[in-house]
Every structure is written in structure tokens, then in C-alpha cells.
Amino acid sequence: MSDEKAKRTGARRHEAAAKVPEIGVGMLGYAFMGKAHSSALRRLAYAAWPPPLVPRLVAIAGRNAEQVAGAAERFGYERWTTDWRDLVADPQIQLLSNGGPNSLHAEPTIAAAEAGKHVLCEKPLGRSAEESYEIWRGVAAAEVKHMCGFNYRFVPAVRLARELIEAGEVGEIRHFRARYMQDWGVDDTRQAWRFDPEQAGSGAIGDLASHVVDLARFLVGEIGSVSALVRTFVPERRVDDAVEATVEFHSGAIGTIEATRLALGRRNAFQWEINGTEGSLAFDLERLNELRVFRADDLRARGFKTVLVTEPDHPFAEFAWPPGHIVGWGDTFVYEFHHFLSAIAGERSVAPYGATLEDGYRAAEVCDAFVSSSRSGRREKIVYRTL
Ligand SMILES: NC(=O)c1ccc[n+]([C@@H]2O[C@H](COP(=O)([O-])OP(=O)(O)OC[C@H]3O[C@@H](n4cnc5c(N)ncnc54)[C@H](O)[C@@H]3O)[C@@H](O)[C@H]2O)c1
The missing domain is CATH 3.30.360.10 (Dihydrodipicolinate Reductase; domain 2)
Structure with a gap:
């Protein structure tokens, strides 16, 4: 490719990316999956340019204030909280990524969907088939996009x-x-x-x-x-x-x-x-x-x-x-x-x-x-x- 053509292609891609809307992400959990999800969101632009949506890392939740504050700084979140309900209430978040323990899959995932947020929930979806069914039912009723974290x-x-x-x-x-x-x-x-x-x-x-x-x-x-x-x-x-x-x-x-x-x-x-x-x-x-x-x-x-x-x-x-x-x-x-x-x-x-x-x-x-x-x-x- 000539230098001129490469410049034009680069400029077009830049314009296309500028038009790609952002999506605000709230992350529940800052440990193993919190790190895996956050790292993936940060690396998305390296894999695909322009990405389908530009992830904006808005807030991360965890139990230990000192550790979640450290994770926010390290992973690049704008805010942190020790109460996952703050993620659900945050109008700047359109996607909840749930990397909490299994007992914390149902309530936040359903609440986020009911607040109109798309949800990615780690596996196993619930602690039982009954709980998993309730999560699926609650989220499907909210008509948001949903995905279960079967990454393999x-x-x-x-x-x-x-x-x-x-x-x-x-x-x-x-x-x-x-x-x-x-x-x-x-x-x-x-x-x-x-x-x-x-x-x-x-x-x-x-x-x-x-x-x-x-x-x-x-x-x-x-x-x-x-x-x-x-x-x-x-x-x-x-x-x-x-x-x-x-x-x-x-x-x-x-x-x-x-x-x-x-x-x-x-x-x-x-x-x-x-x-x-x-x-x-x-x-x-x-x-x-x-x-x-x-x-x-x-x-x-x-x-x-x-x-x-x-x-x-x-x-x-x-x-x-x-x-x-x-x-x-x-x-x-x-x-x-x-x-x-x-x-x-x-x-x-x-x-x-x-x-x-x-x-x-x-x-x-x-x-x-x-x-x-x-x-x-x-x-x-x-x-x-x-x-
Ligand atoms: N897809 C995969 O390959 C894969 C791999 C590992 C774990 N997982 C799943 O991911 C989920 C999390 O596992 P993990 O290994 O990251 O666990 P972890 O123990 O490493 O992390 C759990 C996180 O949840 C947070 N947390 C716990 N209680 C909380 C509360 N009340 N409010 C806010 N935050 C709270 C903790 O602070 C911690 O950051 C599990 O459901 C697990 O099955 C999936």
C-alpha cells in the first residue's frame, strides 16, 4: 500500500471509530474474573479497530474498600464502590459484568437488567437450576442482551x-x-x-x-x-x-x-x-x-x-x-x-x-x-x- 493510501485508510478508520458510541461498563468483582474481564475490555481496541462499541470503564465494585480502590486505579475504572447497588443505579453504566461469587449472580444480574442494563454473568449462572431459571426469566423479561460467561x-x-x-x-x-x-x-x-x-x-x-x-x-x-x-x-x-x-x-x-x-x-x-x-x-x-x-x-x-x-x-x-x-x-x-x-x-x-x-x-x-x-x-x- 502506498503511503498516501495508507494515510487515507487510517483516516477513514479513525473517523469510523470516532462515530462508534461508547458503552459504560460496571464490573462486579475485582479479583480473578474482575481482572480477566477488565483486561479484555482494555485490550478490545488492540484486537479490533474500530470495536463494535468503545468500552468505557465506569465503576468497579468489591467488598474491601482499599483493594477495590486499588483495582479501580490499576484496571482504569473512573469510580469504585463497596456496594454493587451503586452500579445498578449508575445511569452512566449500560453493561454490568458480573464476576462475583455464585451467590451474587442472581440479585445484581436481575436488578441490572431491570434497570435496563445489558448483562454478562459468569458461570455457573446460578447455584441451582431453579436459581438459574429465575435469573434467565428475570433478565429475559427486561429485554436486554444477556450472555453467560462460558468463555471456552x-x-x-x-x-x-x-x-x-x-x-x-x-x-x-x-x-x-x-x-x-x-x-x-x-x-x-x-x-x-x-x-x-x-x-x-x-x-x-x-x-x-x-x-x-x-x-x-x-x-x-x-x-x-x-x-x-x-x-x-x-x-x-x-x-x-x-x-x-x-x-x-x-x-x-x-x-x-x-x-x-x-x-x-x-x-x-x-x-x-x-x-x-x-x-x-x-x-x-x-x-x-x-x-x-x-x-x-x-x-x-x-x-x-x-x-x-x-x-x-x-x-x-x-x-x-x-x-x-x-x-x-x-x-x-x-x-x-x-x-x-x-x-x-x-x-x-x-x-x-x-x-x-x-x-x-x-x-x-x-x-x-x-x-x-x-x-x-x-x-x-x-x-x-x-x-
Ligand atoms: N469463565 C471462567 O473461566 C471462570 C473462571 C473463574 C471463575 N469464574 C466464575 O467467576 C465468578 C467469580 O469467581 P472468581 O474466581 O473471580 O472469584 P474471586 O474470589 O477471585 O473474586 C470474587 C470477587 O467478588 C467480590 N465480592 C464478593 N462478595 C461481594 C459483595 N457482596 N459485593 C461486591 N463484591 C463482592 C470480591 O470482592 C471479589 O472481587 C464465579 O462465579 C466463578 O464461577 C469463571
Whole structure:
């Protein structure tokens, strides 16, 4: 491109960005998710220019005044508060991002929606299917845009898997086999709320298995029944440590879902494999730039191939670096927010590539069924509620 042409293109982009309206963001929580969401919002303009809406970080809420003030300064929020209701009442906020503990998902998310704000609520949506349903119902009635924070839908390799499945490349899916393994659950002196049933609702189920259920639904389809074993191994712990389940999809495919916080040596290993009539796909979150692909018709070079998902025609490549310059876990939140802001700007709908609060509710139904199946010793059929 000549210098003149480049200048003209640059000037046009600058004009386009100047016309992009701002969206005021209120962030609930300043710790793990508060940092992940805020960092993604700050980095959006690096990924996409002009962005669908320009995020303006208006205010952040947390319990500890000193720490939330520090987070506001560090992340770039204009204001901070120790009362999340200030976010709901703030007319300069049009989007609430809820990164609070699970017990703080329902009330602020519904209140923000009722105040006319769009809402992104972290997973698991509620502490139970019942609470998740109420959140979905309350927010849907307010007719704002909503999204549940199942960010693994925004891993480029996961999206590529979905595109290959939609294109029929693996044929009819027969198996989904997945396990989400972490090991920090041996030490419950940290992350205290995650071990309190009042605040968390469940243990590994809501924390980890909900991610697996969402990806199972995203890649294979709706789950019709489950049979599960849920265990608490650590004495006196009041939430589950692990779940092992078999699942049946409406399509007829069958699968296994496993989640644990006690898999020593496994730090954040979310691994899944899909087998269809024409091929297989496999993925490991700890190698998130790679999708492993087996094609039955590839007779001469038969075997699993490792595809580095960074090519120009791969998902989210327009936001990333040149081919081979890999992305990381934090980037999934950038793509997630870009998707949500595009939906708010009216350029696309949240579904099917983003998880709506209905998806959050449906995942919660499956998670509840794990618990009831483990208690009853029977296979549980899942009935999904509608609005
Ligand atoms: N999408 C993902 O991959 C992912 C990863 C981790 C956590 N999560 C989810 O995000 C949510 C938050 O988890 P986290 O790991 O960030 O937890 P965290 O403990 O790191 O942070 C919780 C935040 O909530 C704030 N908070 C708690 N009570 C509050 C109150 N009454 N008023 C205002 N703020 C309050 C705390 O100050 C803290 O900033 C959970 O629902 C969790 O399941 C999602």
C-alpha cells in the first residue's frame, strides 16, 4: 500500500471509530474474573479497530474498600464502590459484568437488567437450576442482551471444531468424552467461598463440570439424560470434589463427563474428544492453540494431525497475531466481549456462538441431574423449562 493510501485508510478508520458510541461498563468483582474481564475490555481496541462499541470503564465494585480502590486505579475504572447497588443505579453504566461469587449472580444480574442494563454473568449462572431459571426469566423479561460467561466457546480451536462439525467433516457424532481436571482442591485455605455451599451452590460440578456441559451442548447438542456419581473425598468438606457421569444426547450420541479438583498434577486440564462416523477431534485446554483432527478418508496420511489454529482463515484470526503467533487463555475473554458488544450494537445475536442465560440455565439443569442421579442411583431424564 502506498503511503498516501495508507494515510487515507487510517483516516477513514479513525473517523469510523470516532462515530462508534461508547458503552459504560460496571464490573462486579475485582479479583480473578474482575481482572480477566477488565483486561479484555482494555485490550478490545488492540484486537479490533474500530470495536463494535468503545468500552468505557465506569465503576468497579468489591467488598474491601482499599483493594477495590486499588483495582479501580490499576484496571482504569473512573469510580469504585463497596456496594454493587451503586452500579445498578449508575445511569452512566449500560453493561454490568458480573464476576462475583455464585451467590451474587442472581440479585445484581436481575436488578441490572431491570434497570435496563445489558448483562454478562459468569458461570455457573446460578447455584441451582431453579436459581438459574429465575435469573434467565428475570433478565429475559427486561429485554436486554444477556450472555453467560462460558468463555471456552471463544477458544479458536473450539470454534474451529464447531465449524468442522457443522460442515459435516466428522460425520455423525457417536461419542463425546471429556474431563476437566484441576488439583488445587487439596488445599481449601484459599478460595474460601468456593467451599461454602451457601456461596458456591456446588463444588467441582458448578465450577468445572458446568464448562464441560456447555461445550458438550455447544459441539454435540442437547443432553437428554445422565447417570452420575458425585463424591466429596475431603473430610468435613461441604461441597463435592468430583463427578463422573455418562450422558446421552438427543441426537443419540453418548458420552462421558468428568470433573475434579483433586487430580494431582493436573492444573487446568480440560480435555475432550469427539468421535464421528467420518473422523475425530480432540482438544486439551493446556495446549489451547491446537486442535487434533483425524479424517477417516485421509487414506495416505492416516493418523491424528495437530492443527495449529492460527491460520488467516481460522476463527478469530482477524483479532490475533500473524500465523503461528499463538494466543492465550486471557484472549478468550477479549473475543467473548467483542462478540457480546457486537450483539449489543445489533450486528449479530448472542446465540448460537455465545452462551445466553438460557444456555446457562440449561447447563444448570444437567448439573442438578448429576446430583439427583448420584443420590437416587438411577439414570435421570432431563426436562428443560421454557419461559
Ligand atoms: N469463565 C471462567 O473461566 C471462570 C473462571 C473463574 C471463575 N469464574 C466464575 O467467576 C465468578 C467469580 O469467581 P472468581 O474466581 O473471580 O472469584 P474471586 O474470589 O477471585 O473474586 C470474587 C470477587 O467478588 C467480590 N465480592 C464478593 N462478595 C461481594 C459483595 N457482596 N459485593 C461486591 N463484591 C463482592 C470480591 O470482592 C471479589 O472481587 C464465579 O462465579 C466463578 O464461577 C469463571
